[in-house]
Amino acid sequence: MKQDEDLSYRMFRQDYYLRSFRDYAQPTHEKEQSISQFRICPKVLHIDGDSLFLKKCIQLYKRLGLQVHGMYVEEAEMPVKVKILMEKVQPDILVITGHDSYSKQKGDEKDIRAYRNSKYFVEAVREARKFQPSLDQLVIFAGACQSHFESIIRAGANFASSPTRINIHALDPVYVVAKVGYTPLWKKWIFTMLSVAQ
Amino acid sequence: MEKVDIYDVxxxxxxxxxxxxxxxxxxxxxxxxxxxxxLPITNEKSKDE
Structure with missing residues (x-):
């Protein structure tokens, strides 16, 4: 498992560095070359139902250089607390995760009541979407191990887990968020084309 | 606008x-x-470092 984590981390770094080299390789304007840029990455609010995993995730966020506010909240309280936290932090990316499981005894795979915490995740996503309805203004990742993927996506999350009801890795949400956070808002070639047109 | 490549993610x-x-x-x-x-810093080094 440690090896998998390292692999994923390495792949991410590789991707990010390649991208930054590619961008540097094409200065869009002669004047621009002399001015150095600063880069701003989005604010992340991470709400977790497990304080140990939260700690681990925050370490990785820091390693990847993301701005993060982590909060330990019990799954059942998430729908209530998500609005207060969002007003306080004003995040660009919201991560809702914790523990979840599907039990066959309780019902069919389609029935959300057969899942331990999926209903709270869905409710929390709905609350967050009430606050910020646009899918572009706020990116939401929700879900945990064996969560009901379909209803979380339908509630308005951009990313969710888990389509085949397997146990996801605790750090997977962090990689997804990092990828979103480091994808540039604009493609560089648009600027290149504009400066050529001038 | 650049979308996040889902396959890539x-x-x-x-x-x-x-x-x-x-x-x-x-x-x-x-x-x-x-x-x-x-200014806010990310983990990336600025160009002239």
């Missing part, structure tokens, strides 16, 4: 498409000018 996680799924999303990373010391 999924292939970079540990449990892959079996564990994570999503919809097309806009990238959120912004570049600004000029660079000064107190």
């Amino acid at each position: 999924v292939s970079r996680t540990i449990t892959r498409e079996k564990g994570i799924g999503g919809i097309e999303t806009k990238g959120l990373f912004r570049v600004g000018l000029p660079y000064m010391k107190e």
Whole structure:
């Protein structure tokens, strides 16, 4: 498992560095070359139902250089607390995760009541979407191990887990968020084309 | 506008498409000018370092 984590981390770094080299390789304007840029990455609010995993995730966020506010909240309280936290932090990316499981005894795979915490995740996503309805203004990742993927996506999350009801890795949400956070808002070639047109 | 390549996202996680799924999303990373010391820093080094 440690090896998998390292692999994923390495792949991410590789991707990010390649991208930054590619961008540097094409200065869009002669004047621009002399001015150095600063880069701003989005604010992340991470709400977790497990304080140990939260700690681990925050370490990785820091390693990847993301701005993060982590909060330990019990799954059942998430729908209530998500609005207060969002007003306080004003995040660009919201991560809702914790523990979840599907039990066959309780019902069919389609029935959300057969899942331990999926209903709270869905409710929390709905609350967050009430606050910020646009899918572009706020990116939401929700879900945990064996969560009901379909209803979380339908509630308005951009990313969710888990389509085949397997146990996801605790750090997977962090990689997804990092990828979103480091994808540039604009493609560089648009600027290149504009400066050529001038 | 650059979208986040979902295939790319999924292939970079540990449990892959079996564990994570999503919809097309806009990238959120912004570049600004000029660079000064107190400005928000990411883990990337500035150009002249």
